[in-house]
Amino acid sequence: xxxxxxxxxxxxxxxxxxxxxxxxxxxxxxxxxxxxxxxxxxxxxxxxxxxxxxxxxxxxxxxxxxxxxxxxxxxxxxxxxxxxxxxxxxxxxxxxxxxxxxxxxxxxxxxxxxxxxxxxxxxxxxxxxxxxxxxxxxxxxxxxxxxxxxxxxxxxxxxxxxxxxxxxxxxxxxxxxxxxxxxxxxxxxxxxxxxxxxxxxxxxxxxxxxxxxxxxxxxxxxxxxxxxxxxxxxxxxxxxxxxxxxxxxxxxxxxxxxxxxxxxxxxxxxxxxxxxxxxxxxxxxxxxxxxxxxxxxxxxxxxxxxxxxxxxxxxxxxxxxxxxxxxxxxxxxxxxxxxxxxxxxxxxxxxxxxxxxxxxxxxxxxxxxxxxxxxxxxxxxxxxxxxxxxxxxxxxxxxxxxxxxxxxxxxxxxxxxxxxxxxxxxxxxxxxxxxxxxxxxxxxxxxxxxxxxxxxxxxxxxxxxxxxxxxxxxxxxxxxxxxxxxxxxxxxxxxxxxxxxxxxxxxxxxxxxxxxxxxxxxxxxxxxxxxxxxxxxxxxxxxxxxxxxxxxxxxxxxxxxxxxxxxxxxxxxxxxxxxxxxxxxxxxxxxxxxxxxxxxxxxxxxxxxxxxxxxxxxxxxxxxxxxxxxxxxx
DNA sequence: TTAGGGTTAG
Numbered sequence: 001x002x003x004x005x006x007x008x009x010x011x012x013x014x015x016x017x018x019x020x021x022x023x024x025x026x027x028x029x030x031x032x033x034x035x036x037x038x039x040x041x042x043x044x045x046x047x048x049x050x051x052x053x054x055x056x057x058x059x060x061x062x063x064x065x066x067x068x069x070x071x072x073x074x075x076x077x078x079x080x081x082x083x084x085x086x087x088x089x090x091x092x093x094x095x096x097x098x099x100x101x102x103x104x105x106x107x108x109x110x111x112x113x114x115x116x117x118x119x120x121x122x123x124x125x126x127x128x129x130x131x132x133x134x135x136x137x138x139x140x141x142x143x144x145x146x147x148x149x150x151x152x153x154x155x156x157x158x159x160x161x162x163x164x165x166x167x168x169x170x171x172x173x174x175x176x177x178x179x180x181x182x183x184x185x186x187x188x189x190x191x192x193x194x195x196x197x198x199x200x201x202x203x204x205x206x207x208x209x210x211x212x213x214x215x216x217x218x219x220x221x222x223x224x225x226x227x228x229x230x231x232x233x234x235x236x237x238x239x240x241x242x243x244x245x246x247x248x249x250x251x252x253x254x255x256x257x258x259x260x261x262x263x264x265x266x267x268x269x270x271x272x273x274x275x276x277x278x279x280x281x282x283x284x285x286x287x288x289x290x291x292x293x294x295x296x297x298x299x300x301x302x303x304x305x306x307x308x309x310x311x312x313x314x315x316x317x318x319x320x321x322x323x324x325x326x327x328x329x330x331x332x333x334x335x336x337x338x339x340x341x342x343x344x345x346x347x348x349x350x351x352x353x354x355x356x357x358x359x360x361x362x363x364x365x366x367x368x369x370x371x372x373x374x375x376x377x378x379x380x381x382x383x384x385x386x387x388x389x390x391x392x393x394x395x396x397x398x399x400x401x402x403x404x405x406x407x408x409x410x411x412x413x414x415x416x417x418x419x420x421x422x423x424x425x426x427x428x429x430x431x432x433x434x435x436x437x438x439x440x441x442x443x444x445x446x447x448x449x450x451x452x453x454x455x456x457x458x459x460x461x462x463x464x465x466x467x468x469x470x471x472x473x474x475x476x477x478x479x480x481x482x483x484x485x486x487x488x489x490x491x492x493x494x495x496x497x498x499x500x501x502x503x504x505x506x507x508x509x510x511x512x513x514x515x516x517x518x519x520x521x522x523x524x525x526x527x528x529x530x531x532x533x534x535x536x537x538x539x540x541x542x543x544x545x546x547x548x549x550x551x552x553x554x555x556x557x558x559x560x561x562x563x564x565x566x567x568x569x570x571x572x573x574x575x576x577x578x579x580x581x582x583x584x585x586x587x588x589x590x591x592x593x594x595x596x597x598x599x600x601x602x603x604x605x606x607x608x609x610x611x612x613x614x615x616x617x618x619x620x621x622x623x624x625x626x627x628x629x630x631x632x633x634x
Numbered sequence: 635t636t637a638g639g640g641t642t643a644g
Contacts, residue, residue: 164636235640302640365642
């Protein structure tokens with residue numbers, strides 16, 4: 001077996017009696033051990049004193065499991081074991097102390113220690129109980145240690161514990177954690193008795209395996225549901241990119257009279273963030289303040305993320321400022337959020353504050369920093385961060401970091417350097433990396449390198465319509481219409497269709513979604529009428545329709561007609577018509593904003609004295625007084 | 635002294 005011979009069992013010599021341990025009253029000593037002493041050193045002092053008195057009767061009433069588990073927690077493995085060994089069955093239930101240490105290890109930073117300790121149990125004439133197995137199986141789950149987990153399962157059956165429901169659930173969880181879906185499902189099917197925990201384990205596992213439909217089918221069959229059952233399904237829908245279903249399920253949960261807890265709230269806020277559903281997000285915020293969940297770090301982190309992704313950077317900053325405790329997730333979310341909103345300088349300042357107080361960044365913090373540099377064109381700063389992450393923090397750059405670097409170099413026009421950078425990468429470039437180079441080629445009109453990038457992209461990500469569109473745009477921009485047509489034909493031949501663009505806006509809690517040329521909206525006629533009025537004002541201020549963004553083969557005036565019906569324009573006009581003057585208009589878009597809409601929205605913000613906040617696929621554009629927060633850099 | 639869920643990027 002893998003676990004033998006690692007731990008040495010020996011009794012450590014008792015520590016010398018400490019002068020300040022003078023109290024010989026055993027009850028006081030017990031109280032001290034239970035409540036007043038917390039460090040292994042203090043506990044050892046008392047323990048050694050008891051050993052010195054050599055009074056086994058006294059020993060018998062001491063909470064040795066606490067002493068042992070505190071020592072175990074600080075990785076004083078030998079001392080913990082010496083306590084275990086010292087206990088004699090007549091005076092203390094030995095297995096309780098073993099279990100106590102196993103629990104401490106299983107729940108600590110190194111669950112492998114629980115397995116090592118368990119392997120030593122076979123050297124003694126002590127029978128493990130259900131608690132013993134539950135802790136060991138927990139460690140197996142955390143470590144995804146299938147070999148040991150299966151052996152423990154066999155041992156559970158051999159010793160006749162197989163009918164214990166607690167253990168059955170723990171075994172089920174172990175198989176699920178080890179990724180054995182079929183084994184877990186078979187085990188679940190054969191369970192003679194199941195409770196709500198059994199159902200929750202299998203449902204959660206299926207959602208994590210992207211088997212959301214199967215999970216929902218089981219959820220529907222559950223004889224009884226708990227908050228955790230609802231939460232598992234809601235979180236599952238968010239994880240598999242179906243936030244609308246998550247919110248729908250939450251409504252059903254409320255109707256069923258179930259109260260959400262912190263975890264439900266986190267899942268719900270994540271769904272709001274994905275959808276840009278600010279109204280619901282705000283209501284959840286009010287709710288969690290009422291429930292007292294507002295101090296929970298994870299809840300606050302998700303709240304920050306929700307406000308950032310709904311375009312409310314200032315509220316996110318307020319939540320961040322009000323947090324009593326912050327983790328690296330809080331800092332990274334805020335740094336990434338500032339970058340996304342075009343406030344790169346603030347992102348870098350926040351990183352400095354974080355470093356000053358000794359918080360260590362992680363890989364995701366650096367993605368935020370590199371984005372910030374990219375959006376501001378801070379090439380040297382970006383290079384410095386990229387080098388620093390490994391040199392100063394031991395963080396190995398992942399493909400995402402390389403993607404950020406290529407983006408940074410390409411956007412700044414250092415296309416050859418970006419290309420060299422890709423060629424020298426220690427890991428194989430993916431579609432995102434080559435796509436970043438292609439994006440830079442579009443901005444800086446480099447047809448040759450664009451063709452090089454597309455060569456790789458057609459292999460790596462042939463069904464992604466975005467790359468064909470960009471290349472076709474590059475050709476059109478260079479006046480190479482035949483090549484542009486060739487790309488469109490290639491797209492058709494490959495069966496690649498352009499993802500239809502949509503924009504949405506939330507008014508009075510209802511989400512209105514628009515596609516290009518939308519005629520289905522009840523206010524469609526008024527929207528187009530209002531647009532025609534607005535167009536006159538735009539043209540007076542110098543707006544010229546940028547028809548090159550239209551890839552279709554058609555006459556100029558028809559292209560203009562297409563442009564005027566882009567979904568973000570329709571959504572903004574709808575917003576102007578249906579929200580009070582002076583209030584911000586928030587738009588969500590599934591693709592990137594096109595150049596023409598970008599130019600138009602800048603002028604619309606000025607003409608109507610409105611802030612227009614657009615979240616596109618990559619970042620935020622905040623149009624205000626005729627300019628955009630992205631500073632034309634997107 | 636035992637079982638199940640959550641955050642930043644993409």
